[in-house]
Amino acid sequence: MSTWSVARWLQLIQHWQLRKRCLHSSAMVSPWRFLSFLGFAAAALAKSSTGNSVLVVLDPGSSRDNFSRFFDGLEARGYELTFRTPKDAHPAVIEHDHPEYSHVILFAPESKTYSSDITPQSLVTLLSKNTNLLIAVSPKATPLTSLAAEFSLILPPPGTPLVSHFPERDTPATVIPVDVSPSNPVLSGSLPPVWFSGVPFAFNSNPHIVPILNAPPQSFAADSDADSGADAVVEAADKGGEGLWAGSSLGLVAGFQTLGGGRATWVGGVDLFSDEYAQKPTLDGNKPGNEQFAADVAAWTFQETGVLRVDGSTHHHVNETTPRDRYTINDRVTYTLRVSKYNPTSAEWEPYSGIDGMQLEFTMLDPHIRTALQPTPGVPGEYSLTFRVPDRHGVFKFNVDYKRKGWSYLQSTTVVPVVPPRHDEYPRFLSPAWPYYAGAISTSAAFLAFCALWLAGDSAEPKKSKSTKSD
Amino acid sequence: MPLAYSLPTDLSPATVVNASSLLRIVALALISGAAIASRLFAVINFESVIHEFDPWFNYRATRVLASEGFYEFWNWFDPTAWYPLGRVVGGTIYPGLMATSGVIYSILHGLNLPVDIRNICVMLAPGFSALTAWSTYMFTKEMKDESAGLLAAAFIGIVPGYISRSVAGSYDNEAIAIFLLMFTFFLWIKALKTGSAFFGTLAALFYFYMVAAWGGYAFITNMIPLHAFTLILMGRFSSRLYVAYSSWYAIGTLASMQVPFVGFQPVRTSEHMAALGVFGLLQIIAFAELVRAHVSSKQFQRLLYASVIGMGILGGLAIVGLTYKGWIAPWTGRFYSLWDTGYAKKYIPIIASVSEHQPTAWPSFFMDLQLLIFVFPAGVILCFRELRDEHVFVIIYAVVASYFAGVMVRLMLTLTPCVCVCAAVAFSSVLDTYINPVEPDAVEEEAETAGDGAVSASSTAVSTSSGSATKKGKKAAPAAQPGPLGGLVSTVSAVVSTKKGEKSRGIFGGDTRLAVLLNALGMLLFFVLHCTYVTSSAYSSPSVVLASTNPDGSQHIIDDFREAYYWLRQNTPETAVVMSWWDYGYQIAGMADRPTLVDNNTWNNTHIATVGKAMSSSEEVAYPILRKHDVDYVLVIFGGLLGYSGDDINKFLWMVRIAQGVWPDEIQEPNYFTAKGEYKVDDGASNTMKNSLMYKMSYYRFAELFGGNQAVDRVRGQQMPKIGPTLDYLDEAFTSENWIVRIYQVKKEDPLGRDLRTANAFEQGKRRKRSKPVARRRAIV
């Protein structure tokens, strides 16, 4: 599960460090170079940061041609698409516990049964292994319906698609033009309305959900076969017993950013991606936003956009440059974090300084210090902070945990012990103590003088000692 | 030797003296040999391994000292202990033990003897036991004479009460501390007898060594002032007392403050105030004596006395006042528990939970001291008969140590030397009386020395026989009882009877003497056998490795602990934090080399209570605690399969109590009992018990082991439910061969942000054909 992804982070960091070292000694053959070569070779074809192989699972009823614009668009961007139906055993999405594809598109909302390699559990496993999922559901109850609950999405009862009678139009009430929010982090700029037909879902409180498209305010989920006006709403509520499926808080398309880095996007209706909807003019006669919307959603899901990563972090004493393996209390320490953002056009990781509001915590059980980590002026992609280590020894962690909707999560933890001063690091001679020093030294001196007098007294007259003792 | 008696005129006095001193040296050498040899059972039966719990830390610290040098050791901050608090090791230990081994190590390496540091650590305790025998000899010599000294040395060499803490591998502070204790006392007595500042200084130096080596130094800190104070009350103040005490206290106190762990305690805590008070009192008295020497006026003297007493009272009040104002720390909990045995249980469960801090059971007095405990009072009474200053010391020592030994098992150790000394005095008096050929009215100088020689010879016989008995005991294991014993008795009695045959004359009939002496020797022989038996059977188990006997009588080694610790070492990342109950902290650090939350240095009650809380609450409550402390693995000890009674379920109530002390609202001890107030783990166990993490980890999949039969917990003799507990937040990572050690891995947060119980239910809700890899498990035999 996420153990694996943590290991991957470590690998990344290691590779980065290796690369840094290689810059100094070019003679060294580094695995990083080899890997990066592979990476660049792959990136030339695909724009995703995690890979270019895509498995598309299509319902037997629908064919690739229904979504040709979407799929051709993906292929044009370098993805390699493999198609299969839900019941085929091959090619398997996961084999020997190893995911075979970088991304899986599940456009099979009608199928009730899947072959053994596609189960809700294996899909979650895929996701935890950093395979991205694009899942479409329909009003039918399928295994996917139960899976949605795991993502904190609550689907309405079976057979209740989204219905809206506004605005007035010639299409059925279930085919709805939906306005796209211009400020969504996943989408590129403001898009014209998109055509949608399918089911909405309500959100449970889960911080990992990234709402992409919300239902129009006038819409509701209802039994569309017997659309009987306002009663439908009430009926739907009774039927589901789960409250009112209506209003703009319902989601139609929602992304999900997992802790491990994998992304999943849930789409309420597969038609959103179809050629038909992409060409269907909107009410004001313009081209709808479907095609661009689909491309944006795919780009986000396949980790092209909104992808950040921690390149590495270092820390050092304020007057030094190399990290220490431990710090003394009250030391001044500089912490530096380097962040890159994936650029899908050049398929490269570029230093990224645009993050605002990132915080560094210096934690032992509880954060002892929590403060803003600002970009270093002049050094792209670098964020640094200098602070005083608390007056408390223990094993501390530099903790950066940056989670924003639409962006991949940035997490970095570095453990460093903070120790008390060594025996020779305390201030040695203090001014208020001079009477004590004087006392001790005078005692010793007097002791020596006394010894001398005593030994002298053995031979000489004892009278003399009386006069000298006054000092 | 019998010849020495019959030919007193043929031998020059010098020859007799030389012969007896040679015999003494030989006897001491043999005693040392016996003392070392009898401590090697552990190495022979098992292997050269560090024992128990605390020694593992000492060993680890010594390795740091040996490899990094003294200054690094001094500044050693151990980030892996008490994670994440860390431990300032240099400032929280008594470094005497490690420094001793470090010095021995560097000396041996300086001599090009590349001895492994582990072997030095293992053999340190036996080596120092030989020194203890020698210092006891010196001490007893001051009490009575050389022959009593030899007897005392032989006693302390093999008495189980001391062996229990000093077998090979028991690398603990006590290993060197008893030697230092006896030697400091010897030097103190010597200083008091001669009134020499030299011995006082030496006593202070050894006191310093003792302070650096063992927390029990407070015993010396209070014994010597108590002795001095008693002498003053008895009107025995003398300048010798002044010289001895002043030089010891002034130098010793200053020296003891050099140990970082002790720091300013000698002037700040109540435990040390008695010494300071007596020091002040002595100064006042000495001054008064000085003035009295110059003044004759009766009235003046009376005033002087009044003012001396007044100042004494004032000083005492000042100390009390300072205590109240917080300048002087009041007594610590451990100290209170010495006076009120119920105190710790009520207020400080952490102290009460340590097995060493339990009150001593009566049988253990016999087990540890055997016949000495009966002869001991006789020795004390003999001390009363002479009642010189040093005898007062022994009497006080006997009284105080007897009390403490009754209160705490661990303090049996301080009683043992005193018992040996007193018993030796008594025994040697008996032997002296009955071997002495001189009739009571005839006084002859030379026969006296001859008698001495004879006594030392007899004790030589004792020590050699102890040596041979040890060897025989090894061969014949515990079964051997009458065979070798009969032989030994007959040979020894033959020796004695030949000796007696010539000696018997006068009014002390030979038969009476013979009977008494035979009786005494028989007792000594039984003592030797008992010591050998107890040592080999009870005190030589390393507790890291367990032994059981197969049906055919051969020994079966149960090595689960090391198996598990090495599993941790090999299979987990170096930074993986392991949580366990504090008993196993040092062993995990020493053998598995992994960070631990708590260990046997129980300095932080809250941290231990946190672990106790995690263990005794349900998974949902425990999980945030585990994550907060970055715990990767949880280790529990489970004896239910094998019948190993020292397991965590049996210690569980202590965890509950300690946690309750800190979180009385969340953890309540009564919830862990059944409605009838029983402590049960079977079907009838309370829900709180069944949901607790400790219960779940102990019995997870235990019932499966019995393949549908009734599962039985062999420690508690209870039948376990067929369906065992389930775990959602932990994965079983490792279970040792006999299930003694079970290690669980703490799951990471769910990537979808669900709580792990839901995630687990989802995983199991639909039967997955492609299952996740299950935790690797050994085939159960």
Next chain:
Amino acid sequence: MAPKTVSSPATTNSFQSLLRSYNETTLPRLKLIDAFLLFLMLSGIIQFVYCVLVTNFPFNAFLAGFGSCVGQFVLTASLRSQVNPANRAEFKEVSPERAFADFALGSIVLHFFVYNFLG
């Protein structure tokens, strides 16, 4: 502590007799010791007063300084009682030479610890 004990008796007569007796019966050698003792006592009192009135902040330095005075004081007092002919009977095994050697050894050990503790 000494002045208090002396001042408490009201009779100045006995005080004078004490002084007189001291002056008459004490050997010069012992007077040398007494002078040394007086010096140590004054030094100790000064340090103690400084500690109480001003600061005891480097507590180890205070303990070292004060301890050196007290330790030296008692060692010297021991020497005094050992070389005092009046105490001959009590110290059979300690000759004056031996006493001085003991004293020197003890003092050296003491000063070693004092300087170790001072800084």
